[in-house]
Amino acid sequence: MCLKGDFKVFIAYNGVTIATLPIESYTLTPHWSMLLKVPLITSDGDMDGAIMKNIVEDIKARGEVRFGSGLLFPDCRYGTSGKMNFACDEATLRFKPGSQRDATLVENEPKCPYQP
Secondary structure, three states, rough: OOOOOEEEEEEEEOOOEEOOOOOOEEOOOOOOOOOOOOEEEOOHHHHHHHHHHHHHHHHHHHHEEEEEEEEEEEEEOOOOEEEEEEEEEEEEEOOOOOOOOOEEOOOOOOOOOOEO
């Protein structure tokens, strides 16, 4: 991974991307952990259609919904494709009974392994 560059984040529901992050820049310091916070933008077309209906049905039926996420970073190593893709474990949002808006993240730290 490059110490400086642009990255992209996406959120998926049942394998369909429902939110993306416009390309963001970052600068990393070698050997230091860094938290990258990102704002997400949902796709109005998807959120108004069948996908949103399925999400609401999951919330009503189970009181929770699972989302996947991924990260795409530039790769500066010689002889590579130039991109590093990380696919994260699904995260579960659990909703308060009777609510479709008030939720808590069940898993605090999904793992995001590199996908060669």
